[in-house]
Amino acid sequence: MELKHYWIIIKRRLLLIVLMIIASCLAIGMYSYYYITPQYAASAKLIVNQYKDSSSLLPSIDVGSINSTIGLIKTYKEIIRTPRIMKKVAEDYPELKMSYGELISKVSVSSVNETQVMSVSVRDDSYEKAAKAANAVAVVFQKMVPTLMKVDNVSILNFADPQESHGPVAPNPKLNIAVAFMLALMLGIGVAFLLDYLDDTIKTEEDIHALLGVPVLTSIPRFKERDAIDNGNNQSPLRNKAGRENHVSVDA
Numbered sequence: 185m186e187l188k189h190y191w192i193i194i195k196r197r198l199l200l201i202v203l204m205i206i207a208s209c210l211a212i213g214m215y216s217y218y219y220i221t222p223q224y225a226a227s228a229k230l231i232v233n234q235y236k237d238s239s240s241l242l243p244s245i246d247v248g249s250i251n252s253t254i255g256l257i258k259t260y261k262e263i264i265r266t267p268r269i270m271k272k273v274a275e276d277y278p279e280l281k282m283s284y285g286e287l288i289s290k291v292s293v294s295s296v297n298e299t300q301v302m303s304v305s306v307r308d309d310s311y312e313k314a315a316k317a318a319n320a321v322a323v324v325f326q327k328m329v330p331t332l333m334k335v336d337n338v339s340i341l342n343f344a345d346p347q348e349s350h351g352p353v354a355p356n357p358k359l360n361i362a363v364a365f366m367l368a369l370m371l372g373i374g375v376a377f378l379l380d381y382l383d384d385t386i387k388t389e390e391d392i393h394a395l396l397g398v399p400v401l402t403s404i405p406r407f408k409e410r411d412a413i414d415n416g417n418n419q420s421p422l423r424n425k426a427g428r429e430n431h432v433s434v435d436a
Contacts, residue, residue, distance in 0.1 A: 193380045194373060201372030208368035209361050216360045222352035226315035226344040227305040228322040229296070232257055233337050253300050253337075260302060261293040263332065264325050272328065277320040280313070290314075291321055301341060307353070315344035 194201070232253050263269060270284035270291070282290070292305045304322050308314035322340055330336045386392055389400045 194376055197372075197376035197379060201369070201376060204372040204375070205365060205368040208364045212364035213357060213361050216355045216357035220355045221309050223307050223309060223354040224311035224314050224350060225305055225307050225353045226311055226318045226346075226350070227303045228318040228344050229341040230302045230304065230322055230326065231339050231341045232260065232300050232302060233339070254295070254298060257295050257300065257302055260325075260329075260338070261295065264293050264304065264321065265291055269321070269325055269328060273317075273320050273324045276324060277316075280317055280320060282317065287317065287321070290317065311348070311350045312346040315346040315348070319343045319346075 265288055267284055267288070270287040273287055274280070274282060274284045280287075287306075290306050290308060292307075294303050294305070295301065296303055304318050304325075306314045306318040306321070308317065322343070326338045326340055329338045386395065389403070392398075392400055
């Protein structure tokens with residue numbers, strides 16, 4: 185089919201497509217603004233060195249040791265989210281009112297641009313709670329590293345401030361509405377083509393030519409009485425002819 189024919193199909197179902205887009209955007213917008221609980225994120229940062237003692241650290245700063253430490257961070261990222269660490273956090277900080285399973289689901293650990301800095305992030309429905317949980321995880325992990333790894337090489341670079349004011353990181357209503365718009369548009373166009381494919385009725389001269397393979401010689405337009413009213417004259421020209429009013433039927 186030609187592009188013009190595609191446009192004709194879309195134009196026939198344009199109202200359906202628009203209604204689907206409006207309904208989808210309204211539904212997603214209302215759900216994002218009024219029904220999803222906002223989520224806040226807070227982060228505490230740790231720095232990983234070869235040795236925690238500065239006098240022992242200076243001779244060991246070289247490219248090899250830094251690369252070795254960056255590789256060690258990958259191990260630390262896995263250790264932090266284990267039940268052993270999270271159970272200790274839940275035990276030492278009961279004021280968080282979180283089980284170790286909840287902590288595991290809310291905590292994420294990342295390295296900052298392949299450096300020796302690790303970021304411990306927590307998501308919660310309150311920034312204050314998220315900050316306190318991130319700080320608790322950082323402190324507990326720092327204390328347990330010497331026991332687990334036999335080396336004291338983790339320091340806390342900075343804590344999250346529970347008193348700071350931050351906006352939610354999720355949901356993002358504008359992004360959700362934009363995604364809903366694109367999906368509804370594609371779905372609406374797909375439905376339009378599906379309905380056109382299932383519709384086998386003849387509507388235009390092009391349909392006749394495509395079905396029978398012969399040109400259309402003539403067509404009979406549908407005539408309405410109001411089409412015959414000229415310049416405010418309420419009498420149809422057909423009715424002004426004597427003897428024909430009772431024998432002519434006019435489509436009103």
